[in-house]
Amino acid sequence: MAPKRSTRASTRAADSSQGDAAPDGDDNDEVDVKKPVRGKRSASDRSEKKAKAEPPSIPLFSHWLMKSEPESRLENGIDVKFGIEDLKALPNQTGCWDGVRNYQARNFMRDMRKGHLAFFYHSNCKEPGIAGIMDIVKEAYVDHTQFDKKDVHFDASSKPDSPKWSMVDVQYQRMLQRFIPLSELKKYHLQHGANGGPLKSMALFTRARLSVQPLTSEEFQFVLDLENKAPI
DNA sequence: GCCAACGTTGGC
DNA sequence: GCCAACGTTGGC
Numbered sequence: 544m545a546p547k548r549s550t551r552a553s554t555r556a557a558d559s560s561q562g563d564a565a566p567d568g569d570d571n572d573e574v575d576v577k578k579p580v581r582g583k584r585s586a587s588d589r590s591e592k593k594a595k596a597e598p599p600s601i602p603l604f605s606h607w608l609m610k611s612e613p614e615s616r617l618e619n620g621i622d623v624k625f626g627i628e629d630l631k632a633l634p635n636q637t638g639c640w641d642g643v644r645n646y647q648a649r650n651f652m653r654d655m656r657k658g659h660l661a662f663f664y665h666s667n668c669k670e671p672g673i674a675g676i677m678d679i680v681k682e683a684y685v686d687h688t689q690f691d692k693k694d695v696h697f698d699a700s701s702k703p704d705s706p707k708w709s710m711v712d713v714q715y716q717r718m719l720q721r722f723i724p725l726s727e728l729k730k731y732h733l734q735h736g737a738n739g740g741p742l743k744s745m746a747l748f749t750r751a752r753l754s755v756q757p758l759t760s761e762e763f764q765f766v767l768d769l770e771n772k773a774p775i
Numbered sequence: 776g777c778c779a780a781c782g783t784t785g786g787c
Numbered sequence: 788g789c790c791a792a793c794g795t796t797g798g799c
Contacts, residue, residue: 590783610797645782645795667797725798752781752796 556633557681557712591646591707602654604757607661608747609640609677609713614668618695627663627674627715636715637680640755641688642696644708648755652711653683661713662758662766664747672724673766681712720770727774728766741765 613626630638643649655661659679665671686708688694689701701707728747735743742765746756758766 612797647782671798751798754796 557635557637557639602656604651604654604759605656605659606758606760606763607651607655607659607679608664608673608756608758609661610664610666610754612667613665613674616667621695623695626665627718630663630677630713631715637712639681639686639710639712641686641710642694643686643710643755644696644698645754648753649707649709651753651755651757652709654757655679655682655711657682660716660763662763663715666754670722670724672722672726672728673719674722675718676716677713678716679711680714683709683711686710719767721774723766723769724774727769730775731765 611625611627612623613628615622615624617623630636640652643652657679661677661679662673663675663677665674685706686696688696689698689706689708690703691697696708698707725747728742728745731740731742732745732748734740741759741761745762746753746758750756
């Protein structure tokens, strides 16, 4: 059975002990060791291989955009709503970004480092766009929801001794001074495509369906500067 | 609600 | 390894 949405979906708070009580050992289960399985490789193994990036010794990006749905929507009878206000409402304003079921999105989460910044993007809603900023507060570790039969993002093909899916913990930092709608970003994207400018190859438009995506520092800074400018 | 874009599956 | 069929994403 196919995985469902790759956007984040649950409202689970992050383990509040995450701070200093999350030593490296915890994260090490998550290393990319794929047991060499003898014999036939499944289609998903192949998909994963294709999506797998070269292991970069130096992280390429330090800014991110992560999508989640701020409006109620039932998936298998479960509400997948999780907007920036929901993150803000969690203990310590911190939550785990679970439910990502796309290899490229997962790989980007594995590239995230503590202290990286991410935009919280509202998707699949009345007004899509960037609502605020989060901090990455815990680096990639096993997404427990892949083993939970009751979870919307349960993945029967993932085994506890070689988990497929990872998540990070994020902490709410602040709202943008004004909501930056997708429509406005798109205007800049088109303008920059024609005349040059920082948003000309923004992943939001070139990789529209990717729920976790990188931004260059220039892209991030340009978007950030928009909060103090009048909408176009 | 529609549907284009694109990722995944699985037979061959 | 190819690729048609299928399923999901997410704007509109």
